[in-house]
Amino acid sequence: MKHLSIVAILLGGLFCSVAGAQSPIRPGDRIAIVGNTFADQLRIHGYLETALLQHAKGVSIRNLGWGGDMLTARDRPTNFPSEESTLRDHGTDVIIACFGMGESFDGIEALDQFRRDLQSFITSHAGKQYNGETDVRLILVSPIACEDLGKLTPNREARNDVLRAYTQATNDVASAAEIPFVNLFETSLYLMDEPVGPKLTTNGIHLNRFGYWAISHEFANQLLASDQPDDVRPWRITIDARAQTGQGRGVELSQLTINHSAVSDSQVNGFEITFQGTETTAPRLPPPTDQPLPSPLAFHRDTMVVQNLPAGTYQLTIDGEHVATAAGDAWGQGIPVDRSPAHREAERYRADVNDKNLQFTYSWKALNQVHIVGERKRSPSGRALPGEVIQFNRIANQRDETLRSGIALKSRRWRLARVER
Known part of the structure; x- marks a missing residue:
């Protein structure tokens, strides 16, 4: 620490x-x-x-x-x-x-x-x-x-x-x-x-x-x-399993339940934590690597900390989808949660950003100059190019309007349960 x-x-x-x-x-x-x-x-x-x-x-x-x-x-x-x-x-x-x-x-x-x-x-x-x-x-x-x-x-x-x-x-x-x-x-x-x-x-x-x-x-x-302000800081969810309390930055917690007796085929001793997580800020984009990160970059990842867990291995699911699995002591230190459904939606949003940029590039920096000032200027494709450039610019502007709405913030069901390893 x-x-x-x-x-x-x-x-x-x-x-x-x-x-x-x-x-x-x-x-x-x-x-x-x-x-x-x-x-x-x-x-x-x-x-x-x-x-x-x-x-x-x-x-x-x-x-x-x-x-x-x-x-x-x-x-x-x-x-x-x-x-x-x-x-x-x-x-x-x-x-x-x-x-x-x-x-x-x-x-x-x-x-x-x-x-x-x-x-x-x-x-x-x-x-x-x-x-x-x-x-x-x-x-x-x-x-x-x-x-x-x-x-x-x-x-x-x-x-x-x-x-x-x-x-x-x-x-x-x-x-x-x-x-x-x-x-x-x-x-x-x-x-x-x-x-x-x-x-x-x-x-x-x-x-x-x-x-x-x-x-x-x-x-x-x-x-x-x-x-x-908080809206430019990464998500930070903190739960104390012993005190049965929790709070979140970027995700608001409600209906927090810590259950020592629930039993299922995948659980040992039936320990689970569930809550409704309502996103109040957009998630951070996950790093494009599975390698460990240096500490300064680890601070940029959306993280969940669960203190005072009983010994064991715990799996986090969000809306039933697997997000992370780690030992109880590791959860106490903090585990990145940026492989969640919300983060996949953020990646799709980034893909839309890149597509808008591609449409603008087609309108501004045409890929084949021979159709503009070279020998193909008077060819059918050369004559069509000015109209195509205008259309690409229109598409880029339309993409801008779509992007203004940002990443949709949702309420999802979070569940951390002890599993057999």
């Missing part, structure tokens, strides 16, 4: 990098994400967007990230729509800008130029009202750290020295401009150095699916950093 307390204190100091009393992201914001490969790949995993949709109601996100983009190198195909026109089409309220990784390969000696380029980027958007009413707000995001992958990353320490300097430069420019700054470098470096859990990247600097799950938690926390 002492170790967990230390981790909790460390997390509280490490991951609150956003300055200011008001959250950078507000309910109803229309958000655009711009930047490099890190930004681009956020759209195909959906973890950050799902978290923002759950906790900043009514937001709408368009990801304009492009692999390899840098502040002064953002090449696009011939006749590609301007970024400004896309921002206006979306009615953008806030831009989340992810730069610094590509620029960092120019080394420490290019830091002054990087600062000037960041300042120019801020100036280019100053006073612009893409939503037609208010000045666009900017959020600057640091690069992530470089992970130790052995022979794949022989200069890891030197690379992180450079990335740390570019992170500090981004912070300095953001501070001078009085705009929010999200520090993902320190977050990722801390998690990368944890001895437990899967690797976060494929090559040291490009996140894998688990990496996006892990980093997106802290990314979302910093974007929603002002008050951190």
Whole structure:
């Protein structure tokens, strides 16, 4: 328990990098994400967007990230729509800008130029009202750290020295401009150095699916950093079997019953706990791995703690579906419950987020440029493409409307029963 307390204190100091009393992201914001490969790949995993949709109601996100983009190198195909026109089409309220990784390969000696380029980027958007009413707000995001992958990353320490300097430069420019700054470098470096859990990247600097799950938690926390109410915290259900009491955060408990005498073919000594669990906040997305997680990430999982259980093995079911099985002492420490029916529904919601992003990508970044400006421009498929692009955009907008309703919160029957092993 002492170790967990230390981790909790460390997390509280490490991951609150956003300055200011008001959250950078507000309910109803229309958000655009711009930047490099890190930004681009956020759209195909959906973890950050799902978290923002759950906790900043009514937001709408368009990801304009492009692999390899840098502040002064953002090449696009011939006749590609301007970024400004896309921002206006979306009615953008806030831009989340992810730069610094590509620029960092120019080394420490290019830091002054990087600062000037960041300042120019801020100036280019100053006073612009893409939503037609208010000045666009900017959020600057640091690069992530470089992970130790052995022979794949022989200069890891030197690379992180450079990335740390570019992170500090981004912070300095953001501070001078009085705009929010999200520090993902320190977050990722801390998690990368944890001895437990899967690797976060494929090559040291490009996140894998688990990496996006892990980093997106802290990314979302910093974007929603002002008050951190209960609705952005994971579920925590605590029951004392001896005192026959229980309480929940994220799930409200009612009809709690602790029965020492119920008997069935699968039970030993007939011990069971049942209650009605009414979801008051959306569940956290489960990690895309079965490996143990480092302590900082374990804190992000929806968890059930049952203290003072008699010795034995206990199985949790929700609405009759198996969720978890563990020994009584393990339940006393806390067991993740993110394989439940509610969490499967959350995963389906994330799939819907990813589908919306795919429809927008088809409308914005057509996959075959030869049909737009090349030799097939006058072919039947080339002539049909403008209409198809418009239709894809309509589909993306329709998906937005569907996503606004969020994940349905339900009341379910929870049952923890001792079973024979």
